[in-house]
Each structure stands twice: as structure tokens, then as C-alpha cells.
Amino acid sequence: MSDNHHNEHDEHIEHDHMNIPKYIGVFAILVVGTILTYVTAQIDLDGIFVGANTLLALLIAFSKMTCVMLFFMHVYWSPKLIWMSAVASFFWLAIMFSYTMQDYLTRGLGVFGQ
Amino acid sequence: MSTHTHDHSHHRGLQHQFDNMGQQEESVSIGMWLFLAQEIMFFGGMFTAYLVYRSRFPMAFAAGSNHLDVVMGFVNTLVLIVSSLTMALTVYYAQKSNRTMQVVMIVLTMIFGATFLGVKAVEYTDKYNHGLVPVSGLNKRIPADEHAAPGGHDAKPEPGSPAVAEEHSNPRGEFQWHEYEIIEHTIAKQKADPNGHYLTAAEKVGYMSDPATLTLDKDKFRDKVRIFYFIYFMMTGLHALHMIIGLGLMLWLGWKAFKGTFNADYYMPVEMSGLYWHFVDIVWIFLFPLLYLLGRHFLHELGK
Numbered sequence: 001m002s003d004n005h006h007n008e009h010d011e012h013i014e015h016d017h018m019n020i021p022k023y024i025g026v027f028a029i030l031v032v033g034t035i036l037t038y039v040t041a042q043i044d045l046d047g048i049f050v051g052a053n054t055l056l057a058l059l060i061a062f063s064k065m066t067c068v069m070l071f072f073m074h075v076y077w078s079p080k081l082i083w084m085s086a087v088a089s090f091f092w093l094a095i096m097f098s099y100t101m102q103d104y105l106t107r108g109l110g111v112f113g114q
Numbered sequence: 115m116s117t118h119t120h121d122h123s124h125h126r127g128l129q130h131q132f133d134n135m136g137q138q139e140e141s142v143s144i145g146m147w148l149f150l151a152q153e154i155m156f157f158g159g160m161f162t163a164y165l166v167y168r169s170r171f172p173m174a175f176a177a178g179s180n181h182l183d184v185v186m187g188f189v190n191t192l193v194l195i196v197s198s199l200t201m202a203l204t205v206y207y208a209q210k211s212n213r214t215m216q217v218v219m220i221v222l223t224m225i226f227g228a229t230f231l232g233v234k235a236v237e238y239t240d241k242y243n244h245g246l247v248p249v250s251g252l253n254k255r256i257p258a259d260e261h262a263a264p265g266g267h268d269a270k271p272e273p274g275s276p277a278v279a280e281e282h283s284n285p286r287g288e289f290q291w292h293e294y295e296i297i298e299h300t301i302a303k304q305k306a307d308p309n310g311h312y313l314t315a316a317e318k319v320g321y322m323s324d325p326a327t328l329t330l331d332k333d334k335f336r337d338k339v340r341i342f343y344f345i346y347f348m349m350t351g352l353h354a355l356h357m358i359i360g361l362g363l364m365l366w367l368g369w370k371a372f373k374g375t376f377n378a379d380y381y382m383p384v385e386m387s388g389l390y391w392h393f394v395d396i397v398w399i400f401l402f403p404l405l406y407l408l409g410r411h412f413l414h415e416l417g418k
Contacts, residue, residue, distance in 0.1 A: 023206065073389055
């Protein structure tokens with residue numbers, strides 16, 4: 001607990017990782033991602049496999065979200081506990097999705113032979 | 115003024131229960147992230163509803179989605195991303211103790227946030243005018259002949275028949291739907307290739323008056339499109355509510371920044387408001403493709 005030679009600045013969580021060019025760079029990536037998702041949604045990718053459009057749109061959205069979280073929300077330089085809270089919330093979400101769908105996807109429709 | 119005898123100086127923003135600013139900052143961050151985790155669950159319930167109904171009725175969702183104004187959705191996505199940049203720069207300038215630029219960036223963030231809500235209001239008005247609000251009584255009443263085929267058999271009532279029974283196609287402001295091209299096209303494909311998977315099992319039951327012969331019941335299809343609009347309004351509405359709360363937060367933050375509250379030693383309120391703002395941006399990053407874009411590629415098959 002001795003802090004005789006404790007530089008005041010050291011008490012803070014470090015924050016000197018981002019600068020304006022880097023913020024603009026992340027912003028540019030987000031804009032490119034938005035244009036990409038808009039353009040690819042107009043193209044019919046069902047020829048590759050059914051649902052390719054959905055998968056690509058979600059991949060782009062996840063990439064954009066990762067950029068925002070890591071750099072705009074500074075998760076990249078945050079303590080492990082913050083990483084855990086962020087990742088855990090998606091883990092709970094995945095549980096909700098998968099348990100709900102394992103119910104809905106296995107329900108009968110009351111009509112047989114369809 | 116402090117009577118403490120500690121070696122280290124006390125910051126004005128340091129609460130008494132913390133040893134130093136670093137500990138306080140970490141505690142505040144964790145509290146905020148746990149709040150955001152429950153926000154994810156809050157929106158997660160609706161994403162689950164979307165997942166369930168879209169997996170059951172993809173064609174109804176595609177039909178409803180294709181009717182949204184994709185350009186407005188696209189512009190709004192860009193507007194929100196710019197606002198996220200200005201928010202991130204607000205935090206940056208707070209850390210640099212630059213009061214003027216903090217206030218400028220907060221005002222810019224508010225302008226972009228308000229622009230987003232303005233575009234959203236235009237879209238909602240458009241839905242009201244076209245009878246696409248999924249709650250009866252909340253739509254504009256649409257004159258009955260607007261959707262009748264020109265010169266078609268239902269263009270004019272027979273002479274001598276009771277005066278026009280309905281002056282409006284939705285006399286009580288009900289939800290309206292008149293586009294069946296995409297589902298009729300898909301049914302035709304399914305009939306041509308009975309072993310293909312063009313319609314889900316739920317769709318064969320959910321849209322048809324007779325699932326065996328794939329006879330479309332337009333009312334049943336319209337009800338599934340209505341589910342899409344329910345989800346659209348609930349998700350974008352909850353998101354817009356978060357934007358409004360965010361604007362209130364910015365107002366408070368802007369005032370505090372204007373008074374010179376934040377500097378390199380004390381900027382956590384700025385950083386935490388930023389986390390909230392970025393979270394709301396992330397929700398929209400998902401809402402845009404899910405609500406506006408998926409299903410757009412089906413239009414190719416219709417030759418549009």
C-alpha cells in the first residue's frame with residue numbers, strides 16, 4: 001500500500017493508446033463495412049448456398065461490432081474482468097438463442113407428412 | 115481543505131470508498147459493463163423473437179423487409195457511426211483536458227443523434243400513411259380505390275348495388291398488405307420442384323388455406339407480414355427510446371463539460387456515457403441488416 005513515490009498518473013487506467021488518426025481509421029472501417037453490407041445484400045448469393053446473404057450480413061455486423069467494442073469502447077486495453085463481462089453477456093445471449101431454438105425447431109406443426 | 119494525512123493527493127472526483135482513482139475507474143467500468151450486459155439481454159429477448167419468427171416465416175419477413183426504405187436505413191446507419199466517432203473523440207478530448215473540443219464533440223453527437231431520430235420519425239410517418247402499423251386504429255384510413263387494379267372488375271360498384279360499402283380499405287385503421295408477388299413466386303417454384311426446400315414447413319401451414327395443394331390464403335400471409343412489422347416497431351422503437359435517453363445523457367454531459375468538470379484526471383462520466391452511446395450504435399449495426407437488408411436479394415428473382 002506504500003505509495004510514497006506513486007506518480008499520480010499511474011493511478012489511472014492507461015488511456016494513451018488511441019489518437020485521432022486511429023479513431024478516424026476505425027471509423028473508416030465501419031463506413032466501409034456499412035457500404036459492403038448494403039451492396040452485398042442486393043446481390044443474390046443463394047447460388048453459393050442458401051442463406052449466404054444472411055451469413056455474410058451477420059459476419060460484417062459482427063466485425064463492425066468488434067471494431068466498436070475494441071477501439072471505441074476501449075475494451076482492447078481494459079482489465080480482464082471487463083473482457084469477461086463483455087464476452088459473458090454474449091455467452092448468455094447464445095444460451096437464450098440456442099435453448100429457444102431447440103424448442104421451436106423441434107415442435108410439431110399438427111400436420112403430418114409435410 | 116482535506117484533513118487527511120495521506121501521502122497522495124485527493125482528486126475532486128474520488129469517492130471516499132475507493133483508495134485511488136484507478137480503483138474507482140475500474141469499479142465504475144465494471145458496473146457499466148454489467149449494466150450493458152443486462153441491456154444486451156433486454157434487446158436479446160426481441161432478437162430471439164426475430165430469430166424464431168424469421169426462421170418460421172422467411173418469405174413473409176422478406177416481403178415486409180423489402181417494403182422498408184433501405185436508403186433511409188443506410189443513411190441512418192452512417193449517421194450513427196459518425197455520432198459514435200464524435201462520441202469517441204469526446205472521450206479523447208476529455209482525457210486531453212480540452213474543454214472546448216469536448217463541448218463541440220458533444221454538440222455534434224447530439225446533432226447526429228437528433229438527425230437519426232428525425233429520419234426515424236419520417237419512416238414511422240410513412241408506415242402510418244401506408245397502413246403498415248400492426249395495431250388496428252393506429253393507421254391512416256386509405257381510400258378503397260387506391261389499390262384496385264385500374265379498369266379491373268372491382269374498380270366500380272355495380273349500378274344499383276348498395277352505395278359503396280367501404281369508403282376505405284381499412285375503415286378502422288387496420289394493418290394493410292397488398293403485395294403477394296414474392297410468396298406467389300416462391301409457391302410456383304415449390305410446385306415446380308416438390309422436393310425442393312423453398313418454403314419452410316411452418317410456411318406451408320401458415321400461409322395456405324390448403325397445405326397439400328399449396329393454395330395461398332392472403333389473409334394468413336398478411337398476418338405473418340404483420341408479425342414482421344410488430345417486431346420492426348418494437349425493436350426500432352426500443353432503440354429509439356435508447357437514443358432519446360442518450361440525448362438526455364448528452365445534455366447533462368454537455369453541461370458538465372461546459373462547466374469544465376472533466377479533465378485528464380477525472381473523465382469517467384464521459385467514458386461511461388460513451389459506452390452507452392456505442393452500445394446503442396452496436397444495436398443498430400445489427401438492426402439495419404436484420405430488418406432492412408435480409409430478403410432484399412429475393413427481388414432479383416422477381417426481375418426488380
